[in-house]
Every structure is written in structure tokens, then in C-alpha cells.
Amino acid sequence: MSMNKTGRPTTPHGDYAPQSGGETFSGSRGLAQQEPLLSEVGALDKCGVDFAPLPDVTPRLGGMERTGEIGLPGLSEPEALRHYVRLSQRNFAIDLGLYPLGSCTMKHNPRLNEKLARLPGFADLHPLQPQSTVQGALAVMDALSHWLKAITGMDAVALSPKAGAHGEWCGMMCIRAAIEARGELETRKRVLVPESAHGTNPATAAECGFTIDQLPADASGRVDMDILRQKLGPDVAAIMLTNPNTCGLFERDIRAIADLVHEAGGYFYCDGANLNAIMGKTRVRDLGVDAMHINLHKTFSTPHGGGGPGAGPVVLSNRLKDFAPLPYLCADDERWSLVEHDADTKEEARPFGRMSAFHGQMGMFVRALAYMMSHGADGLRQASEDAVLNANYLLARLKDELSPAFDGVCMHEALFTDAFLKDTGVTTLDFAKAMIDEGYHPMTMYFPLVVHGAMLIEPTETESKESLDRFADTLIALAKAAKAGDRARFTNAPMLAPLRRLDETRAARSPVLGWEKA
Amino acid sequence: MRYLPLNDDDRAAMLARIGVSSIDDLFVDIPPDARLEKAIEGLPGHATEMQVERDLTALAARSLNAGDAPFFCGGGAYRHHVPASVDHLIQRSEFLTAYTPYQPEIAQGTLQTLFEFQSQVAALTGMDIANASLYDGSTATAEAVRMAMRITRRNGCVLAPGLHPHYSDTVRTAVHAGGGIVEALTPAMGADTKVVEVLDENTACIVVQNPNVFGELVDLDPLAEAAHAAGALLVAVTTEVVSLGLIKSPGQMGADIVAAEGQSIGNGLNFGGPFVGLLACRNDRKFIRQAPGRFAGETVDADGKRGFVLTLSTREQHIRREKATSNICTNSGLCTLAFTIHMALLGETGLRQLAKANHARACQLADQLAAIRGVEVVNDSFFNEFAVRLPMNATKVVEKLSKKKILGGIPAARLFGPGGFDDVLIVAATETNTDEDIDAFAKTLREALQ
CATH class of the missing domain: 3.40.640.10 (Type I PLP-dependent aspartate aminotransferase-like (Major domain))
Known part of the structure; x- marks a missing residue:
């Protein structure tokens, strides 16, 4: 083990297990912070806004004053920042990675x-x-x-x-x-x-x-x-x-x-x-x-x-x-x-x-x-050409391992069916959830309705060739794993996201659409 | 082009991998005589970031900004102070550049904030539940009417005389196309109780705005009672949700569905959009099944941990297609985020104080305007907006005031069209107005009327 002059270890020491896992006491896991509901961290008497003194006037509310508690928890500004920044970190986004949702055109959003x-x-x-x-x-x-x-x-x-x-x-x-x-x-x-x-x-x-x-x-x-x-x-x-x-x-x-x-x-x-x-x-x-x-x-x-x-x-x-x-x-x-x-x-x-x-x-x-002004007429044409080129490049790279829905070239998005998953016990949904563990947002699933187990991939023009290659390599590896019988990788996925698969039936059967009133 | 990562070497290599010789081989399905061989004529070429900023900044400089003038416009859009942290947070990449949360395992940030938003809207309106937003208050009102028609299986609705006329027009356009019948009562002040006089067995709902478009406060209780007695619903509309920090909520007065404009909380004027439509209702299976738009709901994941998902989607267009309760898909996601953050910063005490500040400024304004010879404050009651009658055409007065860099309210004729309200001016005051603003407005109005 290496140490610096004050005795602080500067390399991982031998007692570490190969991969640190298991439950933590706090519920947070390193940078993945747990964050309760606003109603659990806020309070009715907390406020993150200051007010100036009011002019002295005779109210004109005609006897319509609201009485009783409204039920709105508040936060001071630092608490609010922490609440929302922590929540933000539980989202995937274009700025984090390729977001190939077909028909949604998830392209770069210029900050200008x-x-x-x-x-x-x-x-x-x-x-x-x-x-x-x-x-x-x-x-x-x-x-x-x-x-x-x-x-x-x-x-x-x-x-x-x-x-x-x-x-x-x-x-x-x-x-x-x-x-x-x-x-x-x-x-x-x-x-x-x-x-x-x-x-x-x-x-x-x-x-x-x-x-x-x-x-x-x-x-x-x-x-x-x-x-x-x-x-x-x-x-x-x-x-x-x-x-x-x-x-x-x-x-x-x-x-x-x-x-x-x-x-x-x-x-x-x-x-x-x-x-x-x-x-x-x-x-x-x-x-x-x-x-x-x-x-x-x-x-x-x-x-x-x-x-x-x-x-x-x-x-x-x-x-x-x-x-x-x-x-x-x-x-x-x-x-x-x-x-x-x-x-x-x-x-x-x-x-x-x-x-x-x-x-x-x-x-x-x-x-x-x-x-539009940034692209100009030339740039818009180039954007469309690159969008179509990127989709066709993915189609070409994926067509032997996945199942293109139709022969020939595509436009800006490539449609696949679940035929390549036949007899693997893996569904389109499982495949999509496994992509989450690989750091990607899944493609559009089960749409359009005209093919079985649809997977609609739209990379957009704002992905680089390197990014497309990494994505294609990952999908090919996943397809091979499914065909090789590694079913658990898919049916248990996602394992590495902030949450595992959610119970949608329960949500719809007994709807809870707001927090319990305090 | 700075937004396009591919270079010509990449493009050539990719075409080769695809097995075609040129990019046009990928566009062969376009009919030959409809193909464009080069960039569209009549449009400029690409531009640097500096150039675009210069050009658009020059256009922005051609308007009179609300913040650069004593400002008293309302009429369904209100200027409030939005804390700096709101705009910072909604620009977090993870919120800004995410799509609709269709993959809940990696969208808990959006889903939890939507769940919190729904909870806040329900509390604010005094209703049981709220949806995850619609486009704006006017389209929310149209959706609420259509929802009421499905719930009651009746196809008539009655619009109160104090409903914002642009809301009336939006409802009329939407409902009429689907075969519904809209009876809009002639716009008038102090006349909202008249809706109960035209209720009949075909009336699905009455639509009443509070505060109404003239700023008057309306007691919804007897209207709800009359509607319910006739088997109809009360759709309550609010264009200024800050009022709910001070005046009775629609839920406390018997409303069945609330449609509201949420812009005042967290969102700027933006020349009218994007805004955020609120829809809240009773917790009744029949209501929920007929509601438009999305709901975020609580559930658990495979490990039993609490999480949130979009739910009850069998009402929606992507599942039900032509039988859906609405065609809405994209709604006001980021505006709901701004709303929920601002509301969290305010909390109960802050919202009440904000509402008091608005009312106090409006009372101060009313007192000063009423002191001007020939000016009459028409309202008996109001929250932060009221109507004044002028001794001359209000549109001309407002034009005159704007030349003096004062944005002095909205001529009622701008809303209702010419005739009828030509001498009526609708003015609003908020916490953003200072003593100096109000003094300047009163002084300049006095001069303009001489």
C-alpha cells in the first residue's frame, strides 16, 4: 500500500472487496442520493422567499377570505436547491448520452x-x-x-x-x-x-x-x-x-x-x-x-x-x-x-x-x-442528410444481429422487430431495460403497431460516428448475449438504475396521485 | 456547422459501410421532380453564434419590456417576481433535455417533481387530485368542459358573463367541433350569478371564472348548489392562481373541476407562451377515467422501493387512439417544474404573503386611480385586478400611456372587441409594483385624461 508523508493511503488497500455493494445506512449510494418527497422534507412554515413591508390598505375581498390550512410545504433556498438537484440526478437526458427515441427527435439543444x-x-x-x-x-x-x-x-x-x-x-x-x-x-x-x-x-x-x-x-x-x-x-x-x-x-x-x-x-x-x-x-x-x-x-x-x-x-x-x-x-x-x-x-x-x-x-x-439562423439553408439540409446517414449507418451496423423490419434504406430512423429474440425468452421490453444498464436510454418500444415487438431507433444528426459505433457495439453485444442464453441479464434489468422495474399495474389499480395530506 | 459532429471523412466511411456511393442514394424514395438539388433559395447560410445573438438581440431591443416600465397589465397573464434559483434549476441538463418519462427507472427526477406538482395543485385549488398539466388555462378550460360532457353524458355548457373572452372563444371552438352546444352569456360585470338562470337538463356544466375577467370575486357556493341540483357540474376557472393564497379555493366552494392558468407561479410572461394549464378535480373514478392528459402516480419497484410512473394511461391517445379522452401528448413539462420549484420556495406562508402583497398593491392602486377626476373604480371586490371606467376611449388612453413608457393595463375592448366596453380599462397590480410605479401611473393617467 502506498502512503503520502502524513500516512494517508494513496492507493486502494487490500481490505477492499472486489466490488463494494450492498445496502447503505442512509439509503443513498455515493453520488446516487436518496431524496424524499417535498412533503417529507418541507414544512408549512418554511419559506425561501423574502417579502418587503406592505402598504397599509383596507382589504377589498368581499368576505371571500380563505381560511384553514392550504397544505403547501415550503423550503428555504439551500434546501430547495438540494431537493431539485438531487432529483435531477435521477433523470437520463440528451446531455448525458445517446437518446435514440424513435419519432421523438432527441437532438442536441443549443444553449444559445x-x-x-x-x-x-x-x-x-x-x-x-x-x-x-x-x-x-x-x-x-x-x-x-x-x-x-x-x-x-x-x-x-x-x-x-x-x-x-x-x-x-x-x-x-x-x-x-x-x-x-x-x-x-x-x-x-x-x-x-x-x-x-x-x-x-x-x-x-x-x-x-x-x-x-x-x-x-x-x-x-x-x-x-x-x-x-x-x-x-x-x-x-x-x-x-x-x-x-x-x-x-x-x-x-x-x-x-x-x-x-x-x-x-x-x-x-x-x-x-x-x-x-x-x-x-x-x-x-x-x-x-x-x-x-x-x-x-x-x-x-x-x-x-x-x-x-x-x-x-x-x-x-x-x-x-x-x-x-x-x-x-x-x-x-x-x-x-x-x-x-x-x-x-x-x-x-x-x-x-x-x-x-x-x-x-x-x-x-x-x-x-x-x-434555423445558426444552421442556415445549407446547415438545415446538412442536418437532414446527417440524420438520415446516421440512421442508415446504425441500420447497416445492426442488421445482421437485430432484425430490420423492412429491406432497403431508411430515412432518419430505423425500425427493427423482435424476431432476433425469438426463443430467447427475452422481450423487447427486457432488451430495452438492459440498455439502461449499459448507460443508454432505450429506443421507442412497441411502436409503430404494424410490426411485432417494435424497436424504433432515431439517433439524430447530433451524434458522432464514434458515439454511434459505441452504441452499435453495445446493442450487438446485447443481442449476442440474448441469443447465447444470458436471459437473466435482460429479465432482471435494469439493475444499475436508481430503481428497478416499477409496478405499473399497482399504480393504475389503486391510484395514488398526490402525497398524503399532512 | 457547430452542432453537427460528422466530418467529410466520417460521412464517406459511413456511406461505404452502408454500401451506397452518395448521400442521395438514401433519398431515392423522394419523387425525382420533388427533389431539391441544393440549399433552399431565399434563406441565408449558416451563421456564427455571435451573429445570431447580434441579430436577435437587435430585434429584442425593438420592444418595450414589461420590466422597463411601470407595468399594470393582467387579463390572464401576470408579472410576478420569479426567484433566480427557479430558472437555474430548470436549466439543469437532466430536466431540460429529458423527454416524457416513458422509462420510469431513469426518469424519477421528472416523475417525482410531477407527483409533487400534482399534490401542490390539488392543495392550492382545494381539490382532491390534479393532472400533470395541459397547455394553458384556456385549453384546460376547454378540456374541462369536454370532460364534464363525458361525465354527465350531456352536451351543453353555459359560460359565465365574467369568463375571459379568449377562454370563451377557445371553449366554443373546441366544443362546437365535437358537436357540443355552448351558451356564452353576454359579457357583463356583476352578472355571473345569471348562469343558473339558463341551466337545463342538457347542461353538462357551468363555467365560472373567479376572480372573473373584470377582477370581481365571485361566490361560487350558490352556483355550485344550483348546478348540482340540475345534475350539472361546476367548472371553476382561475387565471391568477396567486389569488388562492388569499381567497377561498374553488374546492371549498363546491367546484367539481378546476381549470386554471399556472403561469403566475414560476413562469414569466413570455408574450403569452409557454404557459402551464392546471386541471384538478374530485377523486371520483368517473372523473379520473374521463380526465385529459397525464398523471404521475406512486408505486413500488421490484425491490419494494417507492417510485413514480405515468399511470392511468388507458385514457390517452397512444393507447386509446380515437377513443382517447384528449389528443394531448406533449404538455407543459418544464413549466410545471418551474411552477413546482417556485411553489416549494414559497410554501404555505410565502404564498399567503405573496397574495397579501398583491392585494395590498391593488388596493393602493385602486385608491389612487379613484382619486382622479372622471375615473371610476367599478369593482366592489377584487384580488389584484379590477376594472376602471374612464371618461374617454380606453384604447387611446393606453396608447398614450405607452408613449410615456407606462404599460397601463388592458383596454377591455382588446379582449371583447370594439363596442360595449370602449371606456373600460382593466388594470392589475402585483408585488413587483412599487410606490413610484403607482404614483407614475396615476400622474400620467391624470395628464392623459386632461
Whole structure:
């Protein structure tokens, strides 16, 4: 054993067991800190905020004073910092490692965008200040609109939708309004939705009062054209198609699909969740699309934040743009204004209504615009190319050990089935949980629904080749271990995460949705 | 490009491994005449971090920031002081750059904070349970109405005369599309009790805001009683949740569902978004089954340790598809985090003090404005916002004030459209207002009215 001059050992000494494990007294394990609930560490009389003395006034509460305890535990500032920093360390995140959630586009979130979104000239503006005092914010909305229209080739953009599903609803409401204007609302009720679609698509169409007719995929993972032809008719309002689709494939018959739907008198709604694959490579206008939402939190890298906030602007064709919701932006020679009321609309405009209280997700607009300006037209095209290249590289590296769902190349995400796990006793879920022990966030599991035991891998363009190689090496090693009969590695996983597998049935059967009241 | 790690050598090696000769071989499925051969025209090329910062900072400088003027706007968005530690914590990579917690073993940070958020929202609103957030208060109100319609199996709703008109419009748009019938009573002050006069056997719910859009405090108790007697539910709406530190909660007054805007706690004005929608309700199986959005719930792991998961998801779109209770997926994750941290810093005593400070500043403002000749404070009661009647067009007054760098409230016509309320100004005061702010506002308003 080595020691320094004061007798402090400077190498591990011989008494250490090979791997230190077992339970600790505190419940924490080294850097993995245990953290109780806020209701257990906080107290009703603790506070982390100081207040100035109040002016002396006569209250005007009209006898509505709240009496009794509210039940809100508080913390001093140092206690709060510790509570939340400890909790943060129980999360996986993009900044910690590859996060290959297919269809979610977990790409790097530039910090410049965070800084700019916090400029008081954007963050400290009230939505109903006089419009003459918010020209900078309106200019950002106009610039963002310009970029989105240029990238998609579309004629107009509605900025107010607050997330992807809200954007879907906006687009489908425009379609509904257009059908109503044609006097066909009672007859055009059916919306065609591929079975590979995100669940939001059928849910959205139903919220707009449409009925849903499911379109099966063909053997290549794309829309079955024969069945599409059979299903089209005078009662079809629209098709909702994701492109590239959720199998990671470009719908190569997309122009024919658009033509068929249009000939039948319907509209083409495109789910833009996977726009990241095609920026600068094609424009959705040229594919025959009438409306498409854009998830700024996917393609344009506004942070996912543990489940939002997002933003879902919708680009519209000439056929639909008059139906865009209130409020909308008007530009007149470097002066911008918002149209907020039906009474103020121009003659041709027939907004379908209002989607929310204010004008959209300004904080996300700034971030997305900064992302676009940083990339430029050349960088956006390069980003899509690299996203597709990275996915195909993983597909090439993994195809012999895992089971690709379809032959040929993919777009920005690669879909596998669980065929390679046949007879191993390991499921897609087990395989995913074993990835956690290897330091990776699992891929999207069991989606899309069109293949068995789906594993959908989207690396995004912000992974290096070295990172992809390490990831592929790990997945190959895991696949080999499963096939070699090392079942326990999977069925017991995760073993190295802050918690083992959680009992979801128990959570749903007797729901506990808040802490016990003190 | 600084965000793209691949270099040309990497790209060449990867194409070779894939077995194709060029990147375009990976894009062969795009119809040939729809392919772009080069970068989109009419857009600039890539830019340095310095350049982007310079360009956007120049745009930011073209507005009058709320913090740079005596500021008295409310109307569903309120300016409060957010402690510095809130913004620091929500920018932790592990919170900021995580996705929806679909893998609970490595998302306990997000899940536990959501569970704590739900608990706080339930306590604040006086309800039993709350969900993990919706987009904002207006969409939460629309969701609450649709939820009430499913629970009662009725398809009508009545909107109170004091409901924020943008909320009314949001509800009308959403509910109408699904075949529901919305009766929105003509906007008016002191008229919210009228909702009970139009209740009938088709009414699923009445929707009443408290404090209402004019800042008036509304006793929900008799309205709840009348709704329940007619087999309908009371959906209570709050756009200023700080008020709940001082005035009776909707739960204490018989509300069945609460829809609220949570922006005031932890979140800035952000020109209207992102905000955070709150939804709380009674702990009743029928209610829970019909609720929109996500819930975090407590459970145990394989070793018996306490942990949290997303639960009751058989209501949601990714499972139920067209039969889902809502199409919502992404909600307001990071805004809920900001909310829950700020609320933890306040705690019970802090929230009460914050609410008192808001009310005190508003009383001070009301007294000073009422002293101006021709200005009438219309409200009998209020929390931190109230309506004043001016001797001239309020929109013109607000424009004049803004030229003097005072953001002096919201003309009611901005909310309701022209006609009807042209001389009404809705003003709000919060703990961020100083004596000097209020003096400057009163002085400048007096001058503007001369």
C-alpha cells in the first residue's frame, strides 16, 4: 500500500472487496442520493422567499377570505436547491448520452437558444401590451413564419398551436372549415389514418367530429395503394399521413396518394413529426400536402423539458389558408400587427375560431428561429442528410444481429422487430431495460403497431460516428448475449438504475396521485 | 456547422459501410421532380453564434419590456417576481433535455417533481387530485368542459358573463367541433350569478371564472348548489392562481373541476407562451377515467422501493387512439417544474404573503386611480385586478400611456372587441409594483385624461 508523508493511503488497500455493494445506512449510494418527497422534507412554515413591508390598505375581498390550512410545504433556498438537484440526478437526458427515441427527435439543444429566449425583449413582454410596444416580438414571429414557409414551400402558417397534437387539431379544423364552406360537412365525415400513425392522429380527427377509417400498410411498410383506392369516396374528408412515416420510410407513392385524395374531393393532412429527415431535400408543397404541423421541439430543437412545452405551427396551402385561426399576424412594410377578432379580419379570411388565449409559444419561436439562423439553408439540409446517414449507418451496423423490419434504406430512423429474440425468452421490453444498464436510454418500444415487438431507433444528426459505433457495439453485444442464453441479464434489468422495474399495474389499480395530506 | 459532429471523412466511411456511393442514394424514395438539388433559395447560410445573438438581440431591443416600465397589465397573464434559483434549476441538463418519462427507472427526477406538482395543485385549488398539466388555462378550460360532457353524458355548457373572452372563444371552438352546444352569456360585470338562470337538463356544466375577467370575486357556493341540483357540474376557472393564497379555493366552494392558468407561479410572461394549464378535480373514478392528459402516480419497484410512473394511461391517445379522452401528448413539462420549484420556495406562508402583497398593491392602486377626476373604480371586490371606467376611449388612453413608457393595463375592448366596453380599462397590480410605479401611473393617467 502506498502512503503520502502524513500516512494517508494513496492507493486502494487490500481490505477492499472486489466490488463494494450492498445496502447503505442512509439509503443513498455515493453520488446516487436518496431524496424524499417535498412533503417529507418541507414544512408549512418554511419559506425561501423574502417579502418587503406592505402598504397599509383596507382589504377589498368581499368576505371571500380563505381560511384553514392550504397544505403547501415550503423550503428555504439551500434546501430547495438540494431537493431539485438531487432529483435531477435521477433523470437520463440528451446531455448525458445517446437518446435514440424513435419519432421523438432527441437532438442536441443549443444553449444559445436558451440565452436568447430569455432576453427581456422576448421573455418579459405581456401578450396584450399595445402592439406598437412589441414590434420586436412580432418581427420574430414573422421571421419564423418566413423560414417555415420557405422550408415547406407552403403559402401560410398558423403559429398559435402549442404542441404537435394541437397543431394537428389546427390543421384538421382548417380542413373541417373548408369542407363546411363547400357545404359538405354533413357528408364528408371519414378520415383515413394509416395504422402506423401516432395515436394523436385518430384522437385529433375524432375531436374534430370525424370518424376514423384505418389504412393498413403494405409489405414494404407503406400505404397500401389498392386499399387506399377502395376506401376513397365522396364521404372522405381527408387523409392524415405521416411522412416519412413512423416505420422510418418515405412514402414513395406520396404524389399519387395526394392526387387520389384530391380527386376524391378530400384534403391531405401531413403529420410533420418527422420533418427532420427531409429539410432542404424536398418541400412538402411539392408532395401535394394541404396542411402540416411542425414540431418545433423536434425538428428545430427546442428542449423537450421532460414533456414540453412544445410548439406546433401549421403550414397551410392556398386552399386552406383563409381558414387559419385567430389570432394571426399581418405584416405591412416593417410594421406588424395581430388580428385578434373576427370583426378585424380581411374579407377573404374566415378563421375557424381561436385555439388558446394568446398568440402561441413565443419562447419556442425564439429558440427555433435561433436554431434555423445558426444552421442556415445549407446547415438545415446538412442536418437532414446527417440524420438520415446516421440512421442508415446504425441500420447497416445492426442488421445482421437485430432484425430490420423492412429491406432497403431508411430515412432518419430505423425500425427493427423482435424476431432476433425469438426463443430467447427475452422481450423487447427486457432488451430495452438492459440498455439502461449499459448507460443508454432505450429506443421507442412497441411502436409503430404494424410490426411485432417494435424497436424504433432515431439517433439524430447530433451524434458522432464514434458515439454511434459505441452504441452499435453495445446493442450487438446485447443481442449476442440474448441469443447465447444470458436471459437473466435482460429479465432482471435494469439493475444499475436508481430503481428497478416499477409496478405499473399497482399504480393504475389503486391510484395514488398526490402525497398524503399532512 | 457547430452542432453537427460528422466530418467529410466520417460521412464517406459511413456511406461505404452502408454500401451506397452518395448521400442521395438514401433519398431515392423522394419523387425525382420533388427533389431539391441544393440549399433552399431565399434563406441565408449558416451563421456564427455571435451573429445570431447580434441579430436577435437587435430585434429584442425593438420592444418595450414589461420590466422597463411601470407595468399594470393582467387579463390572464401576470408579472410576478420569479426567484433566480427557479430558472437555474430548470436549466439543469437532466430536466431540460429529458423527454416524457416513458422509462420510469431513469426518469424519477421528472416523475417525482410531477407527483409533487400534482399534490401542490390539488392543495392550492382545494381539490382532491390534479393532472400533470395541459397547455394553458384556456385549453384546460376547454378540456374541462369536454370532460364534464363525458361525465354527465350531456352536451351543453353555459359560460359565465365574467369568463375571459379568449377562454370563451377557445371553449366554443373546441366544443362546437365535437358537436357540443355552448351558451356564452353576454359579457357583463356583476352578472355571473345569471348562469343558473339558463341551466337545463342538457347542461353538462357551468363555467365560472373567479376572480372573473373584470377582477370581481365571485361566490361560487350558490352556483355550485344550483348546478348540482340540475345534475350539472361546476367548472371553476382561475387565471391568477396567486389569488388562492388569499381567497377561498374553488374546492371549498363546491367546484367539481378546476381549470386554471399556472403561469403566475414560476413562469414569466413570455408574450403569452409557454404557459402551464392546471386541471384538478374530485377523486371520483368517473372523473379520473374521463380526465385529459397525464398523471404521475406512486408505486413500488421490484425491490419494494417507492417510485413514480405515468399511470392511468388507458385514457390517452397512444393507447386509446380515437377513443382517447384528449389528443394531448406533449404538455407543459418544464413549466410545471418551474411552477413546482417556485411553489416549494414559497410554501404555505410565502404564498399567503405573496397574495397579501398583491392585494395590498391593488388596493393602493385602486385608491389612487379613484382619486382622479372622471375615473371610476367599478369593482366592489377584487384580488389584484379590477376594472376602471374612464371618461374617454380606453384604447387611446393606453396608447398614450405607452408613449410615456407606462404599460397601463388592458383596454377591455382588446379582449371583447370594439363596442360595449370602449371606456373600460382593466388594470392589475402585483408585488413587483412599487410606490413610484403607482404614483407614475396615476400622474400620467391624470395628464392623459386632461
